[in-house]
Amino acid sequence: MTAYLQNLVIWDWLAFAVLLLIVEVFGTAGYFLWFGTAAALVGVLLLAFPELSWVWQFTAFAVLSLATALIWWRRLRKQPAVAPHLNQRGKELLGAEFVLHEAISAGRGKIKVGDSYWLVSGPRLAVGQRVKVIGQQGTVLQVEPCDRY
Numbered sequence: 001m002t003a004y005l006q007n008l009v010i011w012d013w014l015a016f017a018v019l020l021l022i023v024e025v026f027g028t029a030g031y032f033l034w035f036g037t038a039a040a041l042v043g044v045l046l047l048a049f050p051e052l053s054w055v056w057q058f059t060a061f062a063v064l065s066l067a068t069a070l071i072w073w074r075r076l077r078k079q080p081a082v083a084p085h086l087n088q089r090g091k092e093l094l095g096a097e098f099v100l101h102e103a104i105s106a107g108r109g110k111i112k113v114g115d116s117y118w119l120v121s122g123p124r125l126a127v128g129q130r131v132k133v134i135g136q137q138g139t140v141l142q143v144e145p146c147d148r149y
Contacts, residue, residue, distance in 0.1 A: 005054060006054045007054070008046075008054055008057055009046065010043045010044075010046045010047050011043075012043075013039050013040070013042045013043035013046060013057070013061075014039075014040060014043040016036075016039045017036045017037070017043060018036070019036075020032045020033075020035045020036030020039060021036040024036060030072070031069075034065060034068040034069040034072060035065050037064075037068050038061055038064035038065040038067075038068050039061060041060075041064050041068075042057055042060050042061045042064060045057075045060055090118075090133075090136035090139070091136065093113065093133045093136075093141060094133055094135070094136070095132065095133065095134075096133050097130055097131065097132050097133075097146055098111040098112070098113060098131060098133070098143075099111070099112070099128060099129070099130055100120075100125055100126070100127055100129045100130075100131055101117060101127070102127065103124075103125060103126050103127045104120065104123065104125045105124060107121050107122070108120070108121055109122070109125065111131065111141070111143070118139075118140075118141050119140045119141070120133075120140065120141045120142070120143045121140050121141070121142055121143070122142060122143040122144055122145075123144070123145070125145055129145060130145070130146040131143035131145055131146060132144055132145075132146050
C-alpha cells in the first residue's frame with residue numbers, strides 16, 4: 001500500500017476526485033465537493049509537473065483542500081439569505097393592504113389573505129374597512145386603517 005501511495009499518477013488523483021464528487025452527490029452539504037476539486041487540481045498539477053514527489057502531492061492536496069473550502073466559505077458568507085422571511089408568512093404581509101373580513105372589536109378581528117384568514121389586532125374598525133399590516137406579534141397581525149378607501 002505504501003508503494004502504491006508513493007507512486008500516484010494523474011489518473012489516481014482524478015479517480016479520487018470522481019469518488020469524492022460521487023460521495024458529495026449523496027448529500028454531504030458541500031464538504032466533499034471541495035476535497036474533490038482539490039484532488040482534481042492535484043491531478044492537473046501532476047500533469048504539468050510529472051516528477052512531483054508523493055510528499056508534495058499530498059501537501060498540495062491538503063493546501064488546495066483548505067484553500068477551496070475557505071474561498072467557498074467566504075463567498076457563502078457574503079451572499080444574502082435567499083429568502084429571509086421563509087416560513088414567516090406574516091413578515092411577507094408587512095405593508096400590504098387588505099379588507100377586514102370580521103370587524104375589529106375588543107382589539108381583535110380577521111382579514112382574508114388568499115384562501116386563509118388571519119387574526120388581526122388594532123383599533124375598532126367595521127367590516128369592509130381597508131387596513132394596512134404594520135406589524136406582527138406571534139400569529140396575530142397588527143393593522144391600522146388605510147387613508148384611502
